[in-house]
Amino acid sequence: MTQSHLASPTIKSPNRTIRIGSRKSQLALIQTYWVQEQLQKRFPNLTFEVHTMSTQGDKILDVALAKIGDKGLFTKELELGMLSQEIDFAVHSLKDLPTRLPEGLVLAAVTERENPADALVVHKKHLDKQIDTLPEGAVIGTSSLRRLAQLRHHFPHFTFKDVRGNLNTRMARLDDGEYDALILAVAGLERLGMGARIHQVLPTELSLYAVGQGALGIECRADDLEVLSLLKAIEHVPTRDRALAERAFLRELEGGCQVPIGVTTHLDGNTLMLTGIVASVDGQRMVKDTVKGATVRAEQLGIQLAQKLRQQGAQEILSEIFQTVQRN
Numbered sequence: 001m002t003q004s005h006l007a008s009p010t011i012k013s014p015n016r017t018i019r020i021g022s023r024k025s026q027l028a029l030i031q032t033y034w035v036q037e038q039l040q041k042r043f044p045n046l047t048f049e050v051h052t053m054s055t056q057g058d059k060i061l062d063v064a065l066a067k068i069g070d071k072g073l074f075t076k077e078l079e080l081g082m083l084s085q086e087i088d089f090a091v092h093s094l095k096d097l098p099t100r101l102p103e104g105l106v107l108a109a110v111t112e113r114e115n116p117a118d119a120l121v122v123h124k125k126h127l128d129k130q131i132d133t134l135p136e137g138a139v140i141g142t143s144s145l146r147r148l149a150q151l152r153h154h155f156p157h158f159t160f161k162d163v164r165g166n167l168n169t170r171m172a173r174l175d176d177g178e179y180d181a182l183i184l185a186v187a188g189l190e191r192l193g194m195g196a197r198i199h200q201v202l203p204t205e206l207s208l209y210a211v212g213q214g215a216l217g218i219e220c221r222a223d224d225l226e227v228l229s230l231l232k233a234i235e236h237v238p239t240r241d242r243a244l245a246e247r248a249f250l251r252e253l254e255g256g257c258q259v260p261i262g263v264t265t266h267l268d269g270n271t272l273m274l275t276g277i278v279a280s281v282d283g284q285r286m287v288k289d290t291v292k293g294a295t296v297r298a299e300q301l302g303i304q305l306a307q308k309l310r311q312q313g314a315q316e317i318l319s320e321i322f323q324t325v326q327r328n
């Protein structure tokens with residue numbers, strides 16, 4: 001990965017040990033060790049230690065995410081750890097990091113994004129097919145309302161079924177024949193060394209990706225200027241600009257539960273293009289639009305797109321979903 005910042009922080013405590021907080025999942029640890037290595041390379045005189053914590057999301061594995069709402073499910077314990085000074089910063093999959101952070105914590109850095117797209121992974125009996133040639137009634141595993149709504153729109157003849165658990169568990173259930181195919185993030189599969197299972201990378205015409213998908217977000221205490229400056233050294237500015245626009249868009253639209261919202265962003269020099277979609281869970285209604293502007297206005301662009309989609313009926317779709325989730 002290339003980094004766009006040169007390391008030049010002011011380290012006031014040269015022997016300080018920096019404690020990195022991470023979830024215990026295999027993917028989380030791979031990501032955290034990568035961050036640790038990047039920092040250790042740039043700051044050989046500092047010590048970086050990894051401290052693992054279980055989050056609520058690691059414990060509740062049998063309830064559909066859409067029902068419990070996933071706000072902070074994978075981040076809360078780590079955030080408490082930072083606020084109580086047990087750890088100094090936390091590494092998250094950016095898409096699991098809520099768009100509003102607790103008082104006293106900030107998104108310190110965003111690292112370079114992997115391919116943000118969704119992938120189709122198939123049972124071996126379908127190796128000769130693509131998503132548009134899977135048979136009628138094929139059972140597709142996904143626990144994301146965003147993937148569900150968009151794919152249902154294009155492929156109403158499939159059966160969609162929730163799938164949770166870590167990636168190994170999900171793959172085992174697929175291979176056992178419980179599903180015909182799964183939709184998973186390309187980035188997670190690649191980081192876990194399962195890139196070979198990616199059967200088809202879904203084009204954005206079929207599935208816009210989740211806000212922040214494929215990037216890591218590093219959170220720390222707002223007043224820890226030393227750690228903040230260390231983390232800036234591994235930030236990837238183009239990814240951060242895209243992430244700021246995407247997160248502002250989601251922040252402006254969401255209403256307290258998992259929502260079928262997708263995005264895609266592109267950079268062309270200093271111009272940022274953000275496309276967003278809001279879809280109903282049945283895939284029947286969707287509103288989609290694009291905004292474009294200077295990267296320095298990334299967050300305003302996100303807000304602008306949210307307002308545009310609201311005028312086109314996004315609020316109605318979202319309110320309906322929020323009511324349904326609360327009733328169940």
Ligand SMILES: NCc1[nH]cc(CCC(=O)O)c1CC(=O)O
Binds near residue numbers: 185187189212213214
């Ligand atoms: N919601 C779970 C989750 N959180 C982060 C990733 C990995 C991909 C990423 O970093 O965006 C995944 C798995 C998936 O969506 O398939």
